[in-house]
Amino acid sequence: MRSVVLTKGVPDFREGAVSFDEDGHLERGKTPTVMNPNDEFALKAALQTKVRHGGNVSVMSMGPPGYKEVLQEAMESVYADDLYLLSDREMAAADTWATGMTLATGIEKMEERPDVVFAGFKTADGETGHTGPQTDWCLDWPIVTHVISLDIDEEEGILRAKRLVEGEFDEIETVEAPLPCFVVTDPEFEPTYRKAAHRLTWKDLREETQDRAENFEDHLTVWNQEELNLDPDYIGLDGSPTIVSSVDPIPKAPSERDATMVTPDDEEGMAEVFEEIAPFTTGAAEAEGD
Amino acid sequence: MTDDREHYEAVVVGAGPGGAAAAATLANNDVETLVLERGTEAGSKNVSGGLIYAEESAPYTVDDLFPGFREAASERPVTENYIHALADDKVRTLDLGDIHHHDTEWADAVLRRRMDSWLAERVHEMTRETGGGLLTDVRVNGLLREDGHIVGVTCDELDPIGADMVVAADGVNSELARDAGMMDWEEPEEWFQGVKAVVQMTPEEVDERFDIDDDEGEAHLFSGDLFEGVRGGGFLYTNRDSLSIGTVFHLDSIAAQQAEPHELLDNLLTHPLLARWIDADYHEREYSAKLVPDSKKVAHPSPHKDRLVLVGDAAGQMQAQGPIIKGMNHAVTAGALAAEAFVEAKSRGKPGKAGSIYEKKLKNSGTMSKLRPTSYRATAPVSENGVVAGVTDALARSPLGSVGLTVADKLGLVEWGFNSPLVLKTLPDIRTAYATVPEVLAKATGEVITETSEVQPPDLAERIGDLTYDTDVGNPHIEVQDNSWEASGTAVTACPVSALDFGGGCYREETVKANGGEERVVSLDTQPCVECGTCAVVADTHWEHPHGGKGVEYREG
Numbered sequence: 001m002r003s004v005v006l007t008k009g010v011p012d013f014r015e016g017a018v019s020f021d022e023d024g025h026l027e028r029g030k031t032p033t034v035m036n037p038n039d040e041f042a043l044k045a046a047l048q049t050k051v052r053h054g055g056n057v058s059v060m061s062m063g064p065p066g067y068k069e070v071l072q073e074a075m076e077s078v079y080a081d082d083l084y085l086l087s088d089r090e091m092a093a094a095d096t097w098a099t100g101m102t103l104a105t106g107i108e109k110m111e112e113r114p115d116v117v118f119a120g121f122k123t124a125d126g127e128t129g130h131t132g133p134q135t136d137w138c139l140d141w142p143i144v145t146h147v148i149s150l151d152i153d154e155e156e157g158i159l160r161a162k163r164l165v166e167g168e169f170d171e172i173e174t175v176e177a178p179l180p181c182f183v184v185t186d187p188e189f190e191p192t193y194r195k196a197a198h199r200l201t202w203k204d205l206r207e208e209t210q211d212r213a214e215n216f217e218d219h220l221t222v223w224n225q226e227e228l229n230l231d232p233d234y235i236g237l238d239g240s241p242t243i244v245s246s247v248d249p250i251p252k253a254p255s256e257r258d259a260t261m262v263t264p265d266d267e268e269g270m271a272e273v274f275e276e277i278a279p280f281t282t283g284a285a286e287a288e289g290d
Numbered sequence: 291m292t293d294d295r296e297h298y299e300a301v302v303v304g305a306g307p308g309g310a311a312a313a314a315t316l317a318n319n320d321v322e323t324l325v326l327e328r329g330t331e332a333g334s335k336n337v338s339g340g341l342i343y344a345e346e347s348a349p350y351t352v353d354d355l356f357p358g359f360r361e362a363a364s365e366r367p368v369t370e371n372y373i374h375a376l377a378d379d380k381v382r383t384l385d386l387g388d389i390h391h392h393d394t395e396w397a398d399a400v401l402r403r404r405m406d407s408w409l410a411e412r413v414h415e416m417t418r419e420t421g422g423g424l425l426t427d428v429r430v431n432g433l434l435r436e437d438g439h440i441v442g443v444t445c446d447e448l449d450p451i452g453a454d455m456v457v458a459a460d461g462v463n464s465e466l467a468r469d470a471g472m473m474d475w476e477e478p479e480e481w482f483q484g485v486k487a488v489v490q491m492t493p494e495e496v497d498e499r500f501d502i503d504d505d506e507g508e509a510h511l512f513s514g515d516l517f518e519g520v521r522g523g524g525f526l527y528t529n530r531d532s533l534s535i536g537t538v539f540h541l542d543s544i545a546a547q548q549a550e551p552h553e554l555l556d557n558l559l560t561h562p563l564l565a566r567w568i569d570a571d572y573h574e575r576e577y578s579a580k581l582v583p584d585s586k587k588v589a590h591p592s593p594h595k596d597r598l599v600l601v602g603d604a605a606g607q608m609q610a611q612g613p614i615i616k617g618m619n620h621a622v623t624a625g626a627l628a629a630e631a632f633v634e635a636k637s638r639g640k641p642g643k644a645g646s647i648y649e650k651k652l653k654n655s656g657t658m659s660k661l662r663p664t665s666y667r668a669t670a671p672v673s674e675n676g677v678v679a680g681v682t683d684a685l686a687r688s689p690l691g692s693v694g695l696t697v698a699d700k701l702g703l704v705e706w707g708f709n710s711p712l713v714l715k716t717l718p719d720i721r722t723a724y725a726t727v728p729e730v731l732a733k734a735t736g737e738v739i740t741e742t743s744e745v746q747p748p749d750l751a752e753r754i755g756d757l758t759y760d761t762d763v764g765n766p767h768i769e770v771q772d773n774s775w776e777a778s779g780t781a782v783t784a785c786p787v788s789a790l791d792f793g794g795g796c797y798r799e800e801t802v803k804a805n806g807g808e809e810r811v812v813s814l815d816t817q818p819c820v821e822c823g824t825c826a827v828v829a830d831t832h833w834e835h836p837h838g839g840k841g842v843e844y845r846e847g
């Protein structure tokens with residue numbers, strides 16, 4: 001079983017890491033790049049596939065040379081065998097369409113055709129959720145999105161998945177698709193390892209990978225535009241039909257309510273607090289609103 | 291049998307010394323072996339004093355099975371052993387060198403996290419070669435049965451697993467032994483409760499305060515009036531860069547006297563004698579507790595059923611040789627013997643016979659007679675009888691007893707008695723032996739202690755706060771069946787992380803209005819639980835271990 005996981009570096013939006021300028025614009029240079037958080041679920045799905053069925057996992061990303069560290073991190077978490085970075089100045093500023101085109105070309109250029117390609121759902125910077133499906137569209141494979149659990153029948157060449165369909169009522173659909181297949185994992189994806197043999201394999205892989213991840217560059221292939229033989233009109237900024245009409249900064253939450261500070265030692269103040277909240281504690285009284 | 295059910299030749303449950311020894315021996319004989327451990331790492335659930343003995347007469351020692359053990363996994367070799375009999379401000383110190391060295395190849399102080407995780411790494415490597423391996427974070431929750439026969443195990447985290455032999459090395463409060471109906475958790479008389487503090491100290495301080503080299507260590511045991519008449523004693527062992535200081539008491543005595551285990555430990559820590567070694571800079575790295583079986587009463591005479599064998603604490607194989615505690619060494623022996631038995635049975639084409647071969651081996655190797663000495667069985671019914679015990683105690687306390695002990699001490703008979711394997715085997719479990727004799731002895735022949743203690747141990751809330759937990763929220767592993775004070779009130783005091791008038795522990799006292807009056811009941815919050823097993827015995831509970839990787843995680847152990 002061969003799988004490829006698509007991953008991406010994004011600004012580290014966590015408190016303390018992210019840096020904004022005075023106007024509230026992201027300062028890319030000052031904000032570290034980390035692996036896109038949702039890609040974790042794609043990696044987990046690929047790891048589960050490797051643990052259960054053996055074979056090979058590759059991780060692929062399109063981006064600047066700085067993404068190497070992200071690939072290394074991915075290698076450590078998915079115990080990947082090899083890494084691919086599609087990197088060229090010409091590819092910069094690509095939208096999801098141009099990115100999908102580039103990634104699909106990368107996948108097709110691989111020596112052996114993979115059986116499954118995994119992608120995470122939405123990136124933390126773009127939030128579009130388009131890249132996976134658009135890559136798949138270029139590959140022209142069946143696609144299963146919002147996958148929360150996964151089982152592969154190697155003999156039949158079939159992938160069975162449960163997918164979460166959100167709506168007024170969440171539904172769980174069970175679907176089958178022939179291999180090769182494109183899988184977009186949902187953040188609810190949970191790998192399961194209920195066989196001792198699987199957990200033992202998992203431990204083996206972890207040990208094996210330690211060495212490999214330390215010398216990850218030995219297992220890294222970098223392809224540029226020429227090597228991928230990509231038409232410049234279809235990649236980078238030129239190949240990106242998306243037009244961002246405007247970006248609205250997130251408005252600050254209105255703070256209309258008055259807050260009164262009461263220290264716990266202030267008996268009178270505390271008595272007032274209790275009086276205020278008493279109607280809510282009985283459960284009978286409706287909150288009167290403000 | 292279902293087609294896709296996993297099957298291993300041997301499944302070993304628990305990666306303490308018993309499980310590690312069984313697995314290593316099985317792997318050495320090419321038996322496909324899977325080891326399942328509930329802790330997030332082997333050792334993270336375990337507590338011992340701990341002095342691990344390598345007995346000359348034992349068929350297996352831990353370094354036989356794991357070369358390099360002493361250098362890599364133990365703390366210090368312990369060559370000196372003393373018991374301090376205490377009363378008022380006096381101490382009479384006796385040298386236990388003879389009994390310590392009797393039948394002893396070596397004895398090392400250990401901390402369980404370090405020891406067990408080192409063993410587990412070796413075990414994983416060895417068993418992996420056989421097609422099995424060692425998994426942590428997996429709790430075995432019962433026995434798999436087919437047509438009423440034991441054929442494997444069931445787990446919280448894995449699908450059922452079949453095996454030709456199941457080794458229950460799951461320690462005290464073995465859920466497998468209970469499931470097989472081979473062990474109940476009913477009688478407090480059958481257990482001890484151990485409580486321990488690991489105290490920070492630099493290697494240089496240890497060397498200096500005990501006047502030893504960096505490759506030497508000491509054991510000190512304590513008995514007498516400091517434990518308020520609760521039957522049992524204290525211990526202190528030197529580690530590389532810490533001390534293990536703790537207590538081991540008969541659980542029935544703790545229960546009957548409503549003793550607070552953490553306070554008894556504090557009595558020891560703050561005793562003026564301890565000021566020789568610990569001072570105002572006291573820093574406790576870890577507080578821990580666990581039940582300890584008393585092999586004299588519970589070592590299972592026939593620890594097997596169908597394909598199941600019990601080893602170590604799970605089989606009650608924990609020997610209290612007077613004040614010296616030997617559990618780890620016997621667990622190692624039993625684990626290896628059970629494995630040997632399986633290999634023999636398999637070679638005869640009758641793997642099902644492993645259990646009965648194991649039983650024979652326990653007997654023929656002399657292990658069983660150490661665990662259940664016939665001399666104790668012969669004298670106990672008389673000496674532990676209430677009337678006789680009362681008379682003996684009164685006699686020891688009488689002027690005559692005191693004179694007798696003084697003379698005996700002068701003649702070296704007391705020291706001889708404490709060092710005699712025969713006397714220790716016969717020692718009745720009554721107050722006289724544990725508290726009265728040491729007390730009378732110290733008063734009559736002891737020297738005055740001049741030191742004063744400046745130690746301030748942390749309180750229970752701080753001790754709990756310093757522990758690491760991965761709480762299984764909404765999934766308590768213990769449920770109180772009968773919350774009346776009569777049925778379960780003892781747990782409020784006996785639980786090592788609970789206390790009367792302490793709201794932050796597991797068991798709490800509550801009064802509820804009932805039938806127009808007030809009723810005293812207990813409530814339980816398992817969050818601070820250290821899984822010691824006490825309330826499984828002294829309260830009316832439905833008691834299980836938490837799921838794999840959940841609950842308390844000891845860093846020292």
Ligand SMILES: Cc1cc2nc3c(=O)[nH]c(=O)nc-3n(C[C@H](O)[C@H](O)[C@H](O)COP(=O)(O)OP(=O)(O)OC[C@H]3O[C@@H](n4cnc5c(N)ncnc54)[C@H](O)[C@@H]3O)c2cc1C
Pocket residue numbers: 303304305306307308309326327328329332333335336337338339340341342343428429430431459460461462465483484485486536537538579580581582601602603604607608615616617618619621835
């Ligand atoms: C305070 C104290 C002091 C002691 N002092 C000494 C001493 O000085 N010398 C000495 O020799 N002995 C001492 N002992 C006794 C000694 O610790 C035990 O006898 C010994 O640890 C028994 O080894 P074992 O392998 O049978 O069980 P354990 O060491 O208890 O190992 C059992 C293992 O099984 C795992 N387990 C349990 N249930 C499950 C499950 N359901 N599924 C999966 N895994 C499970 C546990 O996590 C654990 O790792 C002391 C004990 C205490 C509490």
Ligand code: SF4
Pocket residue numbers: 768781784785786787788796797816818819820821822823824825826
């Ligand atoms: S709740 Fe029970 S098992 Fe947990 S620490 Fe208290 S007595 Fe021990």
